[in-house]
Amino acid sequence: MPEISSQLASLGWDSYFDEKFRQIAGDGAVPARVVADHGAEYVAHDGDKARRAVAGRRLRNDALTPPAVGDWVALMQREPLDVIHEVVERRTVFSRKVASRETREQILAANVDVAFVVAAATDVNPRRIERYLTMAWQSGAVPVVLLTKADITASPDELREELEQVSMGTPVIVTSSVTGEGIEDIARQLSRARTGVLLGPSGAGKSTLINRIVGADLMRTRPIHGSGEGRHVTSHRQLVQLPDGGMIIDTPGLREAQLWDGEDALGNLFVDIEELALRCRFSDCAHDSEPGCAIKSALADGRLEAARLQSYRKLQRELRAVAAKTDARIRIEERKKWRQIAMAGKASARP
Secondary structure, eight states, X not given: OOOOOHHHHTTTOOHHHHHHHHHHOOXXXXXXXXXXXXXXXXXXXXXXXXEEEEEOXXXXXXXXXXXXXXXEEEEEOOSSSEEEEEEOOOSOEEEEEOSSSSOOEEEEEESOSEEEEEEETTOXXXXXXXXXXHHHHHHTSEEEEEEEOGGGOSOHHHHHHHHHHHHTTOOEEXXXXXXXXXXXXXXXXXXXXXXXEEEOOTTSSHHHHHHHHHTSOOSOOOOOOTTSOOOOOOOSEEEEEOTTSOEEXXXXXXXXXXXXXXXXXXXXXXXXXXXXXXXXXXXXXXXXXXXXXXXXXXXXXXXXXXHHHHHHHHHHHHHHHHHHHHHHHHHHHHHHHHHHHHHHHHHHHOO
């Protein structure tokens, strides 16, 4: 098995991944990190060079979660395309529910250390920020809010204060790809081979921000309108190595940021509401018509915004619905699996 080389370490390889890799690697497999996902094909970097690869037959056929950008994998070197044999156990997972009626997980990025929630100064939406921050807390990564396009607003400090109130202690960095404001602060978050991911809507300036950090037009962008609104042209997820160390993953703008499993994440973002609920007279208070309700009292005197409470309840309902459907799907799949095993057993017992 390979030792931890400086080339692999620059991609984020450490003792955790080394141990997990040794548990699943087959003969001839080498560790590599997925740096781009093009759908049917991937690009994986083995510390020496980037290699084109496809998912192995077992990953494709056994209903396993496919590799994602940021994953460490056991790579079998083949011609003309390498084969991803196994996915190394993930340290963090950035997921959402697929944008359809189906209850299924879609992994946006893996092994992320810092989740940058991006909001353009031209379109600060507190409810959207709450949703993205919930996804960030669910992932296991450390969330940071980025306010982009600060150069085209007259009130960046006011917007920063608004974001700080919404994010409940999450750091907020004001940035501008034009003036360079905040670029060094982002780079410091990614020191020592840490990996970040940019999460936000189309046109928030994610690709332009990466170009400014890298110092080259690496990511495709389109000109912004006079209003400051742009169109995001990223069509696939890609991990970019930064000149001063660290990596950052650009993602296509999310039309639907539907949450995946993990209701506990709400406690990190809505700690004000959950602390108020503990002060209610009744432990099972529904915060509707019960006497001695601390949340109703906070709404009445302006300490709590009604819109923030509505957002909390909406996200809570969504997460509980996902959990219920996921549990039901797992039970159905387990019954189906054991039914197939039983049928196979009966068939093998026949003379």
